[in-house]
Amino acid sequence: MSKNITTRAEDYSKWYNELVVKADLAENSGVRGCMVIKPYGYAIWEKLQAELDKKFKETGHQNAYFPLFIPKSLFEAEEKNAEGFAKECAIVTHYRLKNDPDNPGKLMVDPDAKLEEELIVRPTSEAIIWNTYKNWIQSYRDLPILINQWANVVRWEMRTRLFLRTAEFLWQEGHTAHETKQEAVAEAKQMQDVYADVVENFMAIPVVKGFKTETERFAGADDTYTIEALMQDGKALQAGTSHFLGQNFAKAFDVKFVNKEGKQEYVWATSWGVSTRLMGALIMTHSDDNGLVLPPKLAPIQVVIVPIHKTDEQLQQITDQVDVLVAELKKIGISVKFDDRTNLKPGWKFNEYELKGVPVRIAVGPKDMENGTYEIARRDTLTKEVVSKEAALDYISGLLEDIQANLFNRALTYRDEHITEVNSFDEFKEVLDTKGGFISAHWDGTPETEEKIKELTKATIRCIPLNRVAEEGKCVYTGAVSAGRVLFAKAY
Amino acid sequence: MSKNITTRAEDYSKWYNELVVKADLAENSGVRGCMVIKPYGYAIWEKLQAELDKKFKETGHQNAYFPLFIPKSLFEAEEKNAEGFAKECAIVTHYRLKNDPDNPGKLMVDPDAKLEEELIVRPTSEAIIWNTYKNWIQSYRDLPILINQWANVVRWEMRTRLFLRTAEFLWQEGHTAHETKQEAVAEAKQMQDVYADVVENFMAIPVVKGFKTETERFAGADDTYTIEALMQDGKALQAGTSHFLGQNFAKAFDVKFVNKEGKQEYVWATSWGVSTRLMGALIMTHSDDNGLVLPPKLAPIQVVIVPIHKTDEQLQQITDQVDVLVAELKKIGISVKFDDRTNLKPGWKFNEYELKGVPVRIAVGPKDMENGTYEIARRDTLTKEVVSKEAALDYISGLLEDIQANLFNRALTYRDEHITEVNSFDEFKEVLDTKGGFISAHWDGTPETEEKIKELTKATIRCIPLNRVAEEGKCVYTGAVSAGRVLFAKAY
Numbered sequence: 001m002s003k004n005i006t007t008r009a010e011d012y013s014k015w016y017n018e019l020v021v022k023a024d025l026a027e028n029s030g031v032r033g034c035m036v037i038k039p040y041g042y043a044i045w046e047k048l049q050a051e052l053d054k055k056f057k058e059t060g061h062q063n064a065y066f067p068l069f070i071p072k073s074l075f076e077a078e079e080k081n082a083e084g085f086a087k088e089c090a091i092v093t094h095y096r097l098k099n100d101p102d103n104p105g106k107l108m109v110d111p112d113a114k115l116e117e118e119l120i121v122r123p124t125s126e127a128i129i130w131n132t133y134k135n136w137i138q139s140y141r142d143l144p145i146l147i148n149q150w151a152n153v154v155r156w157e158m159r160t161r162l163f164l165r166t167a168e169f170l171w172q173e174g175h176t177a178h179e180t181k182q183e184a185v186a187e188a189k190q191m192q193d194v195y196a197d198v199v200e201n202f203m204a205i206p207v208v209k210g211f212k213t214e215t216e217r218f219a220g221a222d223d224t225y226t227i228e229a230l231m232q233d234g235k236a237l238q239a240g241t242s243h244f245l246g247q248n249f250a251k252a253f254d255v256k257f258v259n260k261e262g263k264q265e266y267v268w269a270t271s272w273g274v275s276t277r278l279m280g281a282l283i284m285t286h287s288d289d290n291g292l293v294l295p296p297k298l299a300p301i302q303v304v305i306v307p308i309h310k311t312d313e314q315l316q317q318i319t320d321q322v323d324v325l326v327a328e329l330k331k332i333g334i335s336v337k338f339d340d341r342t343n344l345k346p347g348w349k350f351n352e353y354e355l356k357g358v359p360v361r362i363a364v365g366p367k368d369m370e371n372g373t374y375e376i377a378r379r380d381t382l383t384k385e386v387v388s389k390e391a392a393l394d395y396i397s398g399l400l401e402d403i404q405a406n407l408f409n410r411a412l413t414y415r416d417e418h419i420t421e422v423n424s425f426d427e428f429k430e431v432l433d434t435k436g437g438f439i440s441a442h443w444d445g446t447p448e449t450e451e452k453i454k455e456l457t458k459a460t461i462r463c464i465p466l467n468r469v470a471e472e473g474k475c476v477y478t479g480a481v482s483a484g485r486v487l488f489a490k491a492y
Numbered sequence: 493m494s495k496n497i498t499t500r501a502e503d504y505s506k507w508y509n510e511l512v513v514k515a516d517l518a519e520n521s522g523v524r525g526c527m528v529i530k531p532y533g534y535a536i537w538e539k540l541q542a543e544l545d546k547k548f549k550e551t552g553h554q555n556a557y558f559p560l561f562i563p564k565s566l567f568e569a570e571e572k573n574a575e576g577f578a579k580e581c582a583i584v585t586h587y588r589l590k591n592d593p594d595n596p597g598k599l600m601v602d603p604d605a606k607l608e609e610e611l612i613v614r615p616t617s618e619a620i621i622w623n624t625y626k627n628w629i630q631s632y633r634d635l636p637i638l639i640n641q642w643a644n645v646v647r648w649e650m651r652t653r654l655f656l657r658t659a660e661f662l663w664q665e666g667h668t669a670h671e672t673k674q675e676a677v678a679e680a681k682q683m684q685d686v687y688a689d690v691v692e693n694f695m696a697i698p699v700v701k702g703f704k705t706e707t708e709r710f711a712g713a714d715d716t717y718t719i720e721a722l723m724q725d726g727k728a729l730q731a732g733t734s735h736f737l738g739q740n741f742a743k744a745f746d747v748k749f750v751n752k753e754g755k756q757e758y759v760w761a762t763s764w765g766v767s768t769r770l771m772g773a774l775i776m777t778h779s780d781d782n783g784l785v786l787p788p789k790l791a792p793i794q795v796v797i798v799p800i801h802k803t804d805e806q807l808q809q810i811t812d813q814v815d816v817l818v819a820e821l822k823k824i825g826i827s828v829k830f831d832d833r834t835n836l837k838p839g840w841k842f843n844e845y846e847l848k849g850v851p852v853r854i855a856v857g858p859k860d861m862e863n864g865t866y867e868i869a870r871r872d873t874l875t876k877e878v879v880s881k882e883a884a885l886d887y888i889s890g891l892l893e894d895i896q897a898n899l900f901n902r903a904l905t906y907r908d909e910h911i912t913e914v915n916s917f918d919e920f921k922e923v924l925d926t927k928g929g930f931i932s933a934h935w936d937g938t939p940e941t942e943e944k945i946k947e948l949t950k951a952t953i954r955c956i957p958l959n960r961v962a963e964e965g966k967c968v969y970t971g972a973v974s975a976g977r978v979l980f981a982k983a984y
Binding site: 027029030031034035036037038039042043046062063064065066067068069070071072074075076079082086087088089090091092093094095096097098105106107109118119120121128131132135147151152154156168170 | 519521522523526527528529530531534535538554555556557558559560561562563564566567568571574578579580581582583584585586587588589590597598599601610611612613620623624627639643644646648660662
């Protein structure tokens with residue numbers, strides 16, 4: 001397996017596109033902007049799904065499923081939300097094809113099968129879900145409703161990139177309903193914490209927790225809580241958002257409940273989601289010029305064993321010994337593959353597993369058999385050690401933990417080195433152009449200034465960090481008074 | 493909780509519709525023909541999914557994900573498949589809404605955002621998948637491809653019913669590619685076996701394994717293997733199908749490979765699927781006039797414990813004791829709920845859990861506390877026993893197995909009693925009208941006779957059983973020669 005990937009230094013964007021395809025994660029399909037998620041990429045997504053799903057259930061949520069389609073009249077009910085998504089949605093207008101009389105063997109849309117009301121393919125499901133919740137909620141006893149759905153959604157993006165921005169993508173969307181504002185805000189924050197936990201401790205991607213400015217908020221939300229990650233090229237990536245929706249959807253869909261005092265009140269709402277976009281964040285946080293680097297907790301194959309042999313007899317001896325190790329590893333829950341294909345050279349296999357980011361690679365040849373050792377290589381640092389076969393099990397299990405921690409710490413160091421405080425707009429522009437990363441700067445709080453800075457630099461306010469310290473200062477652009485710093489960055 | 497469901501004897505169809513809604517499984521949505529799968533229904537589906545997914549992986553399949561949309565030109569490539577689905581598909585024609593100038597606050601389809609080529613919302617994914625496989629397959633070394641996808645699909649059915657026939661439904665679809673015809677046929681049969689295994693041993697629904705006549709085959713298949721179940725009202729339900737697709741899709745999408753002899757050959761294919769329709773089969777196989785009856789292996793809650801008390805002190809004593817039992821049950825992997833809500837009466841709870849089909853219900857009151865006993869009721873037979881608290885754990889765990897076995901055996905007895913051999917058309921009609929079920933009859937093998945019988949009786953050939961014995965006979969309708977019996981039934 002020859003890798004032949006463009007290096008990151010040469011062209012980061014090209015490196016990314018090539019890696020996604022060559023590591024068998026995903027590829028473009030015959031449908032504009034829609035991707036095929038290949039088995040290896042999907043196996044990573046499944047592990048991430050399982051972890052998220054577990055956390056959702058631990059925090060009291062249940063899964064359900066709502067329709068793919070949203071009738072136009074429901075779609076437009078919450079005006080801001082509708083406005084936010086109207087420009088990029090797929091619309092079903094007909095429900096039948098017929099034989100095309102002018103083109104034998106071809107089909108055409110049957111004009112007699114026009115829908116009375118157009119259906120929007122969901123770009124997000126608040127509208128259809130709140131239209132449903134309306135019938136589920138009469139009294140405070142029906143609250144809270146804590147539901148999540150795993151689904152596909154469609155946003156007709158003009159420029160698409162595998163995982164990062166696709167017309168169709170997979171995600172989960174939580175939609176909750178509450179008695180009080182306080183409870184809904186607490187839920188939105190809790191889910192931000194759940195996301196940060198999984199992304200940091202499972203994907204090994206450090207994030208900044210914050211909330212969005214009005215401009216960057218989800219269409220229809222009163223507040224958007226976000227987790228922001230930093231990619232190796234100095235651009236930020238929004239890794240997950242959790243929205244406090246206030247009573248906006250309750251009002252749009254007339255969802256009221258009788259509270260404990262016997263009074264009618266509108267229900268309070270949240271929604272929150274992460275998507276296959278996280279796969280892009282994963283790749284751009286850890287991988288290198290040799291290919292993918294996967295945190296052990298997400299790797300479909302955590303350990304691969306490659307035999308090195310000249311004769312069938314040697315292979316048999318290696319196999320007999322490796323079978324024991326494989327069984328021991330499986331017993332302690334480590335996923336392992338013994339690649340004993342004889343039509344491929346060890347070097348080819350090494351390259352392949354490097355490209356696919358397998359965290360630990362074990363090589364075992366005749367010399368190892370003589371000495372009772374394994375050669376154990378780690379993908380993150382590309383270093384290797386010779387380990388006695390008696391010590392191998394403990395070594396591997398410790399190594400996987402080390403790699404998980406090392407990936408997080410390495411990314412954290414990079415991220416922390418790329419948060420730069422600036423106090424003038426010249427400095428702002430210079431740091432952005434030379435170093436990139438997050439720029440911590442004072443801002444006067446107006447959408448106008450935010451827009452102007454974006455126009456001049458392409459940097460947007462990624463978030464107002466939750467843990468920012470109160471600090472009087474002057475807006476980096478207008479010089480007007482500011483109560484604290486916000487994080488700017490160019491973003492995916 | 494008052495159940496108030498129509499009885500099965502009164503109106504089976506109404507009973508079904510009411511039960512689905514009252515047991516919180518699913519409901520109709522604001523979108524024509526599309527359902528909302530509610531958390532309780534979805535939890536059952538998730539358990540079924542997990543079991544199927546495990547079996548797919550054990551038989552060497554991997555999951556992946558392909559686009560929701562199929563461009564019209566790909567959709568029409570395999571003519572029989574296209575013809576089979578063209579009359580009932582949702583079609584995306586536009587990708588943007590805009591403000592409607594004539595109706596302030598309303599949106600309209602933007603005529604300037606018409607797609608160059610219409611997109612069909614997948615009714616099944618052979619077309620988009622074979623268009624993808626084309627790029628994945630060059631040599632016999634690239635085969636077999638063994639992929640499954642969990643997805644939503646859309647078929648624009650005119651008459652819909654919750655779970656049984658909905659415009660959108662959830663399913664899995666396996667799509668495999670092989671070197672030889674033999675291997676593809678073996679795969680199709682293997683997946684029929686996997687389906688039969690899960691449906692019988694997990695859902696406790698007995699099935700007949702067979703294959704379809706040409707008329708009833710999947711559009712684009714050379715052979716369709718099916719598992720057919722029998723519902724309580726004597727109607728059959730197709731529970732899963734596995735198709736040998738021959739080289740039809742390979743030819744339509746020009747997918748060739750170089751075989752071991754160095755020659756170009758078209759690839760052999762299968763596809764196979766089961767859907768949320770199985771939820772309908774589950775309900776109509778086991779449930780009764782009191783509500784849902786769930787096989788323990790599929791029940792989200794296997795055991796519910798209801799305290800019976802007058803004072804807070806009594807409840808505390810019961811809770812202390814029950815906490816131990818709950819921990820013990822969880823330890824051996826039994827899902828249990830202690831319903832200590834004080835605002836609802838025990839009788840209300842009993843009704844609720846009967847309606848929801850919880851397999852085992854434990855009641856514990858002051859008398860039980862005195863005697864050191866539990867009252868343990870089983871949902872399938874609605875009988876109960878008093879069991880000492882020391883024996884409870886073993887008793888419950890045995891009882892869950894008993895219930896699982898009893899549900900299967902009960903359904904098997906019913907099914908076997910409802911396979912009737914007939915030798916004349918009068919008998920055929922009489923059995924169909926009075927007893928229903930499967931009718932085992934000779935058929936002359938022609939689509940014309942099949943069609944005629946369907947026209948006269950509404951019965952179709954559900955399958956040609958795999959295990960049928962060779963038996964010379966005369967067609968029940970035409971009297972022409974027949975080589976063996978086939979199974980007719982009215983079907984969902």
